[in-house]
Amino acid sequence: MPIASWLLPVLWRELDWSAALERFRSELVAGPGTGSPMHELGRAYEYIEPNRRRALAIHELAGPAGLGRARELALELGWWTANARLVVLMRATDQDPRLVLDETEAWWDAGHADLAAHAFAGLRTSDDPERVEELAALIAGHDAMEHAGVTVARAMTASGSQAADAYVMAARFARAAGRTEEVERWLEAALVAMPGHRIAAGMLLEIALASREPDQIQRHLQRRFEGLDGTAWLDAMRSSALALIAHGQRGFGLRLLRHALERAYELQHTSIPGHLAMWAVLAANAAADGNRRELLPLVISGLQVSQHAVDRVWLGALATEITLRDARHPVIAGAYAEIVAEHAPEHPIVRELISTVAASEAPAAEDPHRPVVPPEAVRAAAAIEDAFDVDVDLDDVYADAADAATLDASDLEEVPEDNEPAAKPVEAPKPVEAAKPPPGSTPAPVTERAPASSSKPSPATARSIVPTAPATSAVAKPDGLAPLRSVAKPAAVVTSAVAKPAPIGKLPSDVKLPSLAKPASIGKLPSDAKLPSLAKPASDAKPASKLPSLAEPASDAKPASAPPTAVAEGRPDPAPVLAALRAPDRPEVPPIAPLPADATPRARRxxxxxxxxxxxxxxxxxxxxxxxxxxxxxxxxxxxxxxxxxxxxxxxxxxxxxxxxxxxxxxxxxxxxxxxxxxxxxxxxxxxxxxxxxxxx
Incomplete structure (x- = not known):
């Protein structure tokens, strides 16, 4: 699970997850006992929030336990002053003499030679005489290129991180001497010696962005990605894309970001660093540009691949927004709202859909392109709309989640031995007395991640599939989009001859997901780029264009994600409305109304x-x-x-x-x-x- 479980009760009830994390930061006052929750909150920031400087700040608030990860982020961001400041904080509790040398290099890289000299003066002992000698020469400022030559010679006899560190030191000497070409050459050599070396990669990206030259940026990207495995490749793509967007090359950065997600989904890579943060950038820019509908095929690919509840709720909510607000098609939006409601039945976008359906009217006869909302869905939505309008007190939900995060061992002593939760369960919101349930309603430190393998996701079309075994309920209609609601099992499954009604989030076993039309090209970005560590789909795996039978996870065990969330007692259940919105002819992507007959002909865009x-x-x-x-x-x-x-x-x-x-x-x-x-x-x-x-x- 990419997000700590104690955060979920709040995220399931919020539309803006970045704002929710900011509120959590204020709830968790840094102090004794909050180090671990702050660290988990920092991980959540990394996964959800595009601005990784905020995640760095949260890790720093976690105290000594979070400083290591905070420093890694500073190096990845090329934020040299933050790196220096974090080393100073680490030295307050750690007397390792290597930190003195780290601080010296950090201040030098940040452009503060005086502070570097001050830090170096505090060195008392060291077991790395070569590094001490090189830093002394760097601070002295004499014969820089001569020292650079000696350092390069040492790098050529070493390997891995030792060689990379030596090449970076040589680049520092070259920069002090004003030799720009040697700086770039030796930083590139550092990446060859150790792909993904944070300092070398950060310095090269800084040089490339400052040049604003396409050739320079191309050269950096090619060197940056060489030799990286799958997860590291995706992380490097994300970092480079976000840096390009921030430095005025928005088009190139957005194409890189989308390409990274397309490649990850194509190879069924389910552990994507900063997955929702990447999506947040794409969605925000698409909204600003007025073309969010173009993201829908990629959202569908993400839903087909992801096993994490947080991914499925966030992507399902985005798809619901696009189909409901942009395409104004509540029937199709209902399919994606079911994905959200599986874990978050009180999510704001589900509530918005209920209100929209309740207010739906029959379309005029002269408007054949307006979607028809089933009357039973309108009646079901109207029956629970008033109850949905009664807000849950999120203050209590936030407070309960914060209490669960800071739970100590003494609070768990009375828990039976056969049921030992990792944290105090978060209580469901207290029922609101004014809102009675309507009749018939149902109460109720970041590390490299292992890649996963399965089949390639399919592209999108508006074709629908009519299931051969119709649901027996008069309300719950079959739906060609339902397979998206869970990750399917790749092995063939023998099913019962008797078809059961399709509950929310499921579909009869013989229903296949229609093939989806391939999304528009993103401009011949590196479609041939390799993700070395990502295994190809198994030979017996079914293609993603036809999801396997039985909507279950891709293994016998359930995926590492939150279980479906039951509707809190006294709160309305959206299931009857969502079931009534199902239709055998419901497409995945809302159709685009044809242009009027008298419209001016235009080239295809x-x-x-x-x-x-x-x-x-x-x-x-x-x-x-x-x-x-x-x-x-x-x-x-x-x-x-x-x-x-x-x-x-x-x-x-x-x-x-x-x-x-x-x-x-x-x-x-x-x-x-x-x-x-x-x-x-x-x-x-x-x-x-x-x-x-x-x-x-």
Missing amino acids: IAIPIDLALIVDGKRIAAHSRDISTSGLFVLTTAPLVVGAEHAIELLLPGAEPFTEDEYQARARVARAGEGGFGVELVAPDATLLAALAALY
């Missing part, structure tokens, strides 16, 4: 973020695209462009090789103003640009 720049009155305006075609693109920018004006435009399109971008120049006319930006038309583009655009389809 694909949603893809491309970094670009417009030259307006001699000023360079950086922007990115929402979608492109062979005739133009929609530019997302707040700059006040004038419709009809013509400007020079620079485009950075994905290249033919992995991790590459090619720059193109053209003229563009501002054709129209739209929400968030402008539609621009390319003016007489040359053949090479047209070919590059066509290659993205």
Whole structure:
């Protein structure tokens, strides 16, 4: 489980998980007995929150036990001043002389030579005379390149981390001497000696981002990912993508981020570092760009692969939001809400769906594209809507979770020996007396992760599957999306000849998930990149385009995730509404209404973020695209462009090789103003640009 269990009762009732973690931070006051909960909260931040500096701060609050992980994050982020500060904190409780040398290097890397000299002056003893001699020479500032040569010679006779550390030291000497080429060469040598070396990778990324040159960034990415295993490869992709987004190359960074998830899902890699943090970035940027619907096929792939309850609730909630708010299709949204309700029946998005269904009206005859909500679903939603509107007191839920997190051993002494929970169970919210259940309702430190293997997820289409064994209930209708509600077992299963009704989250055993249309290309990013440690799907595994029978985990044991959450006593149960929304013809992806017959013909467009720049009155305006075609693109920018004006435009399109971008120049006319930006038309583009655009389809 990527998230500590004591956090789940609150997360199941919150829509904004980052805000929930911030509130937990205020609930857990740093002090005696909170070190372990703070450390677990830090892990949750790493998994959910894109800004890893916040996770670093939480690990630091955990005290000595969290400083090691905090320092690892500082090095991964290239946050050299934070690394130095953390070493100072570690020295307060640890007298290891190596920490004096670490502090010296940290202050030097942060650009504070005076503080490095001050730290080095405190050295009293050391069992690493070579490192002491090199740091003394670095601080003295004499004959830097001569010392660099000696250090490189030592690196060439060593291997692994010793060689990598020596090459990094040589790069420090070269930087002191102003020899930029040698700095990059020796940092690259450090990554060859030890793939994933944090300091070398951070310094190279810093150099590449500062250059803003596509070739330099391409070179860094190629060196950065060489030799990494599956989990480390994904983590490096995430770090590089987020850094690119933060430094103004939003299009390239978003494509890298999406590519990392596509590769992980393709190889059934279920332990993805910062999985939901990656999704949070994609979802936030897609919402800002107005194209969240384009994420739905990737969400489906994630739901097909993930075994973790936190992943399934978060991704299911996102899919419900997209289909309910963006596509305005509550029937399809009900399928994804079932995934959420399996663990979080009181999740806000489930409550929103209930309210939407309760307010649904029959569509007008002249509106054939508006989805029809089954009348029994409307009646069921109306019956429990008032009860859903009575809020649970989340103050008590947060307090109970914080109590469970800080539970000490004395609180467990009365627990029977045959039932020893790792933490105090969190009590269900107290029933609200004003809300009576309606008749018929049912009461009720981060380490490398092991890869998993199964089959490739399928892409998305709007085709539906009618099950051969219909449900016997008059309300619970069969549904082609139900297999997404649990991870399927890869082995063949002999089922009973008598079909049982399909409960929430299940489907009759002979129902197959329809194949989904392949998502739009992300621009020939490294589709051939390898994830060395990720095992290929077993030869007898069924393809993901047809999920195996019986919606069970991919092993005889249940996955390491939270069990389904029962509806709290006195709270409304969404199951009748969700069951009534099932339909044999319910597609996975909401259909797009056709354009009116008199609409102006337009070239086919694909949603893809491309970094670009417009030259307006001699000023360079950086922007990115929402979608492109062979005739133009929609530019997302707040700059006040004038419709009809013509400007020079620079485009950075994905290249033919992995991790590459090619720059193109053209003229563009501002054709129209739209929400968030402008539609621009390319003016007489040359053949090479047209070919590059066509290659993205």
